[in-house]
Amino acid sequence: MPSVLITGCSSGIGYYCAKALKQEGYQVFATARKEEDVQKLREQGFLSYQLDLNSTQSIDEALSCVLEQTDGTIDVLFNNGAYGQPGAVEDLSREVLRNQFETNLFGTHELTCKVIKIMRKQGRGRIIQNSSVLGLITLKYRGAYNASKFALEGLTDTLRQELQGSNIHISLIEPGPVESDFRKNAYQAFKENITTDDSAHQSVYEAVELRLSKQDSDRKKDPFTLGPESVYKPLLHAMTSKKPKARYYVTTPTWIFGILRRVLSTRMLDWILVRVSDDENK
Template sequence: MKKTIFITGASRGLGKIWTEAFLKRGDNVAAAVRNTDSLKELSAQFPENLLVIPLDVTNKNEAFEAAAKVKSHFGVIDVLINNAGYGHLGAIEELQEQEIRQQFETNVFGLIWLTQAVIPIMREQQFGHIIQISSVLGVIAFPTLGIYSASKFAVEGLTESLSAEVAGFGIKVTLVEPNGYETDFGASSAVYSKPLAQYDAVRTALQEGNKQEDYGVPEATSEAVLKLIDSENPPLRLLLGKAGVQWVKYAYSERMKTWEEWQTVSEAAHGK
């Protein structure tokens, strides 16, 4: 069934790949981007189905105006995909205040504004699906990616609450948690703090631990996302990629071991 999908961060990477996949199968797509030139070719190819919207997701007013424009243009919003975001790399000591604030402005506040903007629309429709693009690093954390993980951990928490809040309105909610993919995430789209030499060994160890097979093929994610938006009963969480599944399984087994080892201390702290 044809859907109307509102997606942010559609100018490159996974967002652009998914936008093209939606259009090719006949869906209507409202693609929010900072630079509309990035979607010129798709606009020419799908003039009836694609609405390109210039948007700075950190601007709350623009976010609400964009959602209203999508509703006015297509008459409905079946799916919101909050995909806009970027990675900031730097050890915690290396982070500057503005770098921290900007990471959260984009990855967290931008997502909140769009979510708030579409909820009334979907509530009135009595249906809809909000998909938040998180990361496997919203479930586990690696060194020098702490502020990025912090932003995605925030997305995980607020989205889990959101899913319970809006379920009665017929709105479904999903967190998509990709592992690394062969995109420009760590290159042109990433931001790096000024490095301190004291953390060079940490960075080297992380780089040496990277395996090429841990990075997935971006185009392979399209089928999974299409299945997700077509699902009558979508999951709250969906990992994308083989590496992420293994990392999360290991991380949670280790957490359970620790919690169980300290269970008597935890229970004694209850006080009664």
């Protein structure tokens, strides 16, 4: 069966898809940033290696381990690893914004380029980028994450054009709200990197922090939030179809906003998005 390298498999979408593909018989390499998560994956029978997208050395070491197992080939790369840095744009330091891009864009880009060289030699391959509805539209207090996903979309669209005729296909999956540890990790990033005391957005931050800190059991169920299995179907199509799509929309909000950004004026779309953010942080 084909080999599949997946980043960000400690939980959520990455873990679910790695498990589902393994059950289907694929040779799955489930990577994670933390060594303790790698150990947990190995205990469950995964071929797992530590891969920190912020580190060139980590990327090279993980890729080398994978290639030793596959005789130098990789059939599919699923770039799933990412996190969200909350905070108003004016409160994002250069370092904090750089860190967001190191993981969500630069590390993903570096890994992708290394894998493309392998796929060119073997004459085939599939690359799937896990983007977001926030690569299509923006919401307040998510500027760093918005920007990283917009950049990923632009880079991927360019790559798709440059890879024409190579038999290497690249696709974007664009989920909306999906159950994962994303909110928990965002809360940690917020506490570590955003100074609220002297911010013009201090009153809103109190609501943001309250929302992010809520446990799943205490949070009102969002009817639009789907489980991580919602990403598996488009991932499998992108991996196996003779004509994979350039984009796969997942969840109702993604479909709605994907349409609205094409038909509404900027002013009208802003009016809607501002109210979505305000309602979320009430």
